[in-house]
Amino acid sequence: MKPDSLSHRERVLTALRHEEPDRVPIDLGGMRSTGIMGIAYNRLKEYLGIKGGRTRIYDVGQQLAKPELEVLETIGADVLPVPMHEPRSWWAGRLPDGSPCEYPDYFKPETLPDGSKVIRDEEGRIVSKMPKGGYYFDGVYHPLENVETIEELDDYNFYTPVCEEELESLRSRVKRLYEETDYALMLNDAGGIYEWAQGLRGWSNFLMDLIRNPEFAGALLDKLVDARIERLKEVLPIVDGYVQIVQVGDDLGTQNGPQIPPGVYREVVKPRHARFFRYIKEHVEAYLFIHTCGSVYDFIPDLIEMGVDILNPVQVSAKGMDTARLKEEFGDKITFWGGGCDTQSVLPFGRPRDVEDEVKRRIGDLAPGGGFIFTQVHNIQAGVPPENVMAMYRAAKEYGKYPIRI
Secondary structure (H helix, E strand, O other), X not given: OOOOOOOHHHHHHHHHOOOOOOEOOEOOXXXXXXXXXXXXXXXXXXXXXXXXXXXXXXEOOOOEEOOOHHHHHHHOOOEEXXXXXXXXXXXXXXXXXXXXXXXXOOOOOEEOOOOOEEEEOOOOOEEEEEXXXXXXXXXXXXXXXXXXXXXXXXXXXXXXXXXXXXXXXXXXXXXXXXXXXXXXXXXXXXXXXXXXXXXXXXXXXXXXXXXXXXXXXXXXXXXXXXXXXXXHHHHHHHHOOOOOEEEEEOOOEOOOOEOOOHHHHHHHHHHHHHHHHHHHHHHOOOEEEEEXXXXXXXXXXXXXXXXXXEEEOOXXXXXXXXXXXXXXXXXXOOEEEOOOOOOOOHHHHOOHHHHHHHHHHHHHHHOOOOOXXXXXXXXXXXXXXXXXXXXXXXXXXXXXXXXXXX
């Protein structure tokens, strides 16, 4: 007999086994693409009448707030993030709308005369920038953009060992979260290689590399896999037995199709993905979660073949990402983590009833048989009304009860 209720952790694990728990599990902020921007978070707390607490901006590029337990309990969330690194301290700041927040100690933005804000590295180079009136910091520095040969890659330091203090912090944090909460735990930022290569070379350069110089692109990706594995050699033994999910990320899609031809992916990128994913699967007892935005229908069989257990975000508005079709074709082979509510049009611009209808449809498509974790497609943006946010979570709890009857 199915129990009336499960712990947060067991609810998620049941869904990941492609079985039906008591209700569809819910995630807010389990990783950096299922979260909420600080401005929207402050407005949500005000709407809920939650006073006090701290709006901590843990992802300064996307301006994401770390959801507090009171908020997670209110919406019925089941997942907590386990970041590899935690700031040593925080400082009081203001978000672009003037509302209060706290920023990590390492975040030291500089305002330029034109009103834009920049972040510099230790050498004084501008590495990311937020335009005046903007909400995000975008990377603007690509350290390998002028490299032309494989030999030159040997001059770049791709890996810096994790210091013992940070490893000890991770060890104590993950043990405490496992023993003192019943939430499912997700190790964040195990890394990616494709996006990292884009950042190092610049998007245009790396796309050209893949087509015109695949040997160079492959050599770069090999070095990135090596660097990721070196870090995981230090991290995975610490979290093994405590985390249930390990998260990696590499965006492969656009709104209208794959970023690169699937044949190019399979020739150059996939062998490196396979080596990276295989190492994770062989060295930790956890489900492998990949975040890959956009139209990625063509890549799902490849991901399944390489041992990926969980696909996020399920960008429902992108070409080929119809939720009913995805569930029918792949629902017994991979868990869909996301796709619960469109974040491009419905959540920011719809009415609460529109949000409810959207959630009802997506749960009807994705939830039967398990293999579905509810979260919106991507981060809740600054302008999303709190009424819509709560309409989404109310609908997720109402329509997400098993057996699904929609």
